[in-house]
Amino acid sequence: MAHGPAKGFTRWLYTTNHKDIGSMYLWFSFAMFLLGGVFALVIRAELFEPGLQIVEPEFFNQMTTMHGLVMVFGAVMPAFVGLANWMIPMMVGAPDMALPRMNNWSFWILPFAFLIMVSTLFMEGGGPNFGWTFYAPLSTTYAPPSVTFFIFAVHIMGASSIMGAINIIATIFNMRAPGMTLMKMPLFVWTWLITAYLLIAVMPVLAGVVTMMLMDIHFGTSFFDAAGGGDPVLFQHVFWFFGHPEVYIMILPAFGIVSAIIPTFARKPLFGYSSMVYATASIAFLSFIVWAHHMFTVGMPIAGELFFMYATMLIAVPTGVKVFNWVTTMFRGSMTFETPMLFSIAFVILFTIGGFSGLMLAIAPADFQYHDTYFVVAHFHYVLVPGAIFSITAGVYYWLPKWCGNMYNETMGKTQFWLAFVGLNVTFFPMHFVGLAGMQRRVPDYNQFFADFNMISSCGAFLFGAAQIMLLYNVIATIRGGKKATAEVWDNPEGLEWTVASPAPYHTFATPPEVK
Amino acid sequence: MKTAGQKNSTPVICAKLGITVVMMFVFAIFIMPPLYDLFCDVTGLNGKTGDALSKDKANSFGVDTSRTIKVQFLATNNENMPWEFGPKITSVAVHPGEPTVINYMATNTTASDMVAQAIPSVVPFKAANYFHKTECFCFNNQPLAAGETTDLGLSFIVDIDIPKHIKTITLSYTLFDITETAKATGVTKLEADKGLSSTKRLSAPSFLSTLAALN
Ligand code: HEM
Numbered sequence: 001m002a003h004g005p006a007k008g009f010t011r012w013l014y015t016t017n018h019k020d021i022g023s024m025y026l027w028f029s030f031a032m033f034l035l036g037g038v039f040a041l042v043i044r045a046e047l048f049e050p051g052l053q054i055v056e057p058e059f060f061n062q063m064t065t066m067h068g069l070v071m072v073f074g075a076v077m078p079a080f081v082g083l084a085n086w087m088i089p090m091m092v093g094a095p096d097m098a099l100p101r102m103n104n105w106s107f108w109i110l111p112f113a114f115l116i117m118v119s120t121l122f123m124e125g126g127g128p129n130f131g132w133t134f135y136a137p138l139s140t141t142y143a144p145p146s147v148t149f150f151i152f153a154v155h156i157m158g159a160s161s162i163m164g165a166i167n168i169i170a171t172i173f174n175m176r177a178p179g180m181t182l183m184k185m186p187l188f189v190w191t192w193l194i195t196a197y198l199l200i201a202v203m204p205v206l207a208g209v210v211t212m213m214l215m216d217i218h219f220g221t222s223f224f225d226a227a228g229g230g231d232p233v234l235f236q237h238v239f240w241f242f243g244h245p246e247v248y249i250m251i252l253p254a255f256g257i258v259s260a261i262i263p264t265f266a267r268k269p270l271f272g273y274s275s276m277v278y279a280t281a282s283i284a285f286l287s288f289i290v291w292a293h294h295m296f297t298v299g300m301p302i303a304g305e306l307f308f309m310y311a312t313m314l315i316a317v318p319t320g321v322k323v324f325n326w327v328t329t330m331f332r333g334s335m336t337f338e339t340p341m342l343f344s345i346a347f348v349i350l351f352t353i354g355g356f357s358g359l360m361l362a363i364a365p366a367d368f369q370y371h372d373t374y375f376v377v378a379h380f381h382y383v384l385v386p387g388a389i390f391s392i393t394a395g396v397y398y399w400l401p402k403w404c405g406n407m408y409n410e411t412m413g414k415t416q417f418w419l420a421f422v423g424l425n426v427t428f429f430p431m432h433f434v435g436l437a438g439m440q441r442r443v444p445d446y447n448q449f450f451a452d453f454n455m456i457s458s459c460g461a462f463l464f465g466a467a468q469i470m471l472l473y474n475v476i477a478t479i480r481g482g483k484k485a486t487a488e489v490w491d492n493p494e495g496l497e498w499t500v501a502s503p504a505p506y507h508t509f510a511t512p513p514e515v516k
Numbered sequence: 517m518k519t520a521g522q523k524n525s526t527p528v529i530c531a532k533l534g535i536t537v538v539m540m541f542v543f544a545i546f547i548m549p550p551l552y553d554l555f556c557d558v559t560g561l562n563g564k565t566g567d568a569l570s571k572d573k574a575n576s577f578g579v580d581t582s583r584t585i586k587v588q589f590l591a592t593n594n595e596n597m598p599w600e601f602g603p604k605i606t607s608v609a610v611h612p613g614e615p616t617v618i619n620y621m622a623t624n625t626t627a628s629d630m631v632a633q634a635i636p637s638v639v640p641f642k643a644a645n646y647f648h649k650t651e652c653f654c655f656n657n658q659p660l661a662a663g664e665t666t667d668l669g670l671s672f673i674v675d676i677d678i679p680k681h682i683k684t685i686t687l688s689y690t691l692f693d694i695t696e697t698a699k700a701t702g703v704t705k706l707e708a709d710k711g712l713s714s715t716k717r718l719s720a721p722s723f724l725s726t727l728a729a730l731n
């Protein structure tokens with residue numbers, strides 16, 4: 001049983017080892033993160049000054065669309081699946097995932113999905129240009145011919161996510177070490193369990209909505225075509241029924257990561273463990289009944305506006321519980337500020353700011369002003385960049401010594417944190433102001449009087465990009481050498497993953513550990 | 517390796533989750549659209565006016581001469597639709613329960629044969645369920661030869677139960693060019709004249725038969 005990995009490329013092609021697959025997910029995600037980042041920098045370069053300078057408006061639209069799609073489906077989601085693969089078996093004391101072969105398959109179809117998606121940029125008529133939300137009829141009647149490839153790519157990555165989710169649920173239910181009851185599971189495992197259920201529930205809806213588009217485009221149906229008795233507003237309902245739970249798919253695992261990191265560096269157990277579990281579950285439940293807060297301006301009846309407004313505001317309650325618990329965990333702890341902790345604290349603060357702008361957007365009458373402006377862009381980047389990206393980065397720094405056995409360079413890590421922190425705020429904070437003043441999103445040109453803030457945003461974006469190169473360098477340097485890490489790595493951290501050697505052996509917990 | 521409280525084997529979990537996945541997919545395609553239509557029908561949202569009302573039913577209403585309602589007619593050409601299209605009169609005053617006939621007119625100004633489809637919408641939305649059409653050019657698609665002009669008839673009746681506060685109803689038609697789709701689905705002028713080609717959304721069952729027909 002104690003044999004090591006196979007040699008050469010086929011090791012990666014045929015592997016069923018959760019650690020190998022986790023690493024592949026993480027590298028794939030980082031590659032997509034850089035690609036999506038390049039798209040973002042094209043956008044910010046064009047918006048550096050008013051007027052059209054660098055790219056054609058048509059190409060600009062493809063950039064905003066591809067940036068969103070690549071970041072959501074290529075960077076954030078695979079990164080969380082990668083972390084789940086690496087950590088969940090080790091956290092619950094399992095030798096591997098429950099379905100290792102399916103695990104291999106669900107990873108390996110992903111690169112092909114994105115190959116197809118990115119190749120549309122080189123096709124006649126260009127790539128998808130209808131925004132990451134691909135509203136019909138922009139994405140049907142008026143779409144470039146490459147939309148069919150886009151649909152196919154979405155189908156493939158949907159299949160990948162669904163298989164990943166099934167695997168995670170089966171692992172958590174069936175592979176726990178004896179004594180690891182549900183309420184003893186680390187929060188990262190809990191939040192992933194709930195996320196996996198969200199994926200199971202809404203990825204098929206995404207597959208459904210693109211299938212309906214496919215039918216409308218090629219098979220003469222009229223789901224979304226008014227001329228045939230269909231309705232474009234239906235598209236938005238179906239899309240956001242998927243889309244809102246999707247945004248929580250991108251944040252719940254992040255909650256799990258910071259819930260692991262903050263107690264370690266505050267040297268106190270997590271405050272309110274069970275309330276964290278219930279808060280996560282209620283956020284997941286509520287996420288199914290708030291979707292139309294993205295559609296306040298489509299002409300809903302007043303009762304609908306009110307329902308979705310109050311339901312959305314209700315989400316702030318369990319979210320507030322979580323923020324309270326994190327802050328209380330830190331309160332009077334003997335805190336130290338290693339890189340993972342810095343990212344986690346920034347997560348708590350900046351994610352809360354994003355939550356507040358979310359509350360402003362949730363006020364239906366106010367949203368008529370904010371909708372489709374840069375204020376919305378500011379909101380979702382404040383929840384997604386410090387939320388998803390920072391937590392993933394924190395997780396990588398936190399577990400990297402466990403993965404490769406070496407300590408990363410702390411000075412470089414802290415420098416990267418401060419660059420990213422400053423870059424992020426310089427980029428996205430001014431967007432609140434230009435948004436409130438009326439600058440529309442997804443437009444390559446803008447009025448002169450937004451010029452200064454946009455120039456600031458663009459500078460911040462390049463700074464943020466530079467910080468990510470530093471992360472890449474630090475990770476590669478750590479893999480290749482550095483101070484040896486102990487098994488515990490940190491000061492008395494909690495969790496089964498710290499009971500195995502660093503680097504974690506290729507096979508861990510072949511015999512289940514004892515959980516007290 | 518099993519924990520004490522374990523209830524289901526991995527294949528059972530996979531099967532259950534797999535079924536959930538399929539059910540959600542079916543829900544998205546076959547349940548959500550009809551549900552949405554039903555919701556819009558019941559609430560009158562989107563100003564959808566619903567199906568034809570039979571003449572007998574319409575005549576059984578009785579006329580409420582104490583009230584007069586102004587019905588306005590609008591016409592819009594959807595993007596790139598070159599036809600001339602509009603109502604012959606812009607408004608009429610009617611009593612609730614009184615059958616009324618008016619005409620729209622359309623001219624195919626181009627040099628090629630085309631097929632059009634008009635999609636109606638009523639405001640205020642609350643009036644949508646009280647505005648009944650007994651005959652309407654929007655029930656069928658409209659093929660016109662190059663240069664041809666035609667009258668498009670509409671018979672309607674305003675329900676006697678229409679809420680008191682509604683004094684004006686605006687009926688708007690948007691005209692879509694469906695020449696390409698009509699060609700693709702093989703609608704001939706004859707069929708269209710007979711009203712054989714329903715333009716309702718091809719939802720669940722009919723959409724499967726379309727697929728079958730295409731193969
Ligand atoms: C307190 C919690 C939150 C509230 C009340 C909230 C509310 C809203 C509302 C009302 C909108 C629609 C704005 C508009 O288009 O006019 C919106 C957009 C958005 N939110 Fe949130 N939100 C919250 C948390 C989050 C989280 C945690 C995420 C993701 C991690 C997120 C991601 C997004 C995204 C991506 C959009 C924009 C989608 C688009 O149009 O492209 N939100 N939010």
Ligand SMILES: [Cu+2]
Pocket residue numbers: 243244247290291293294
């Ligand atoms: Cu939402």
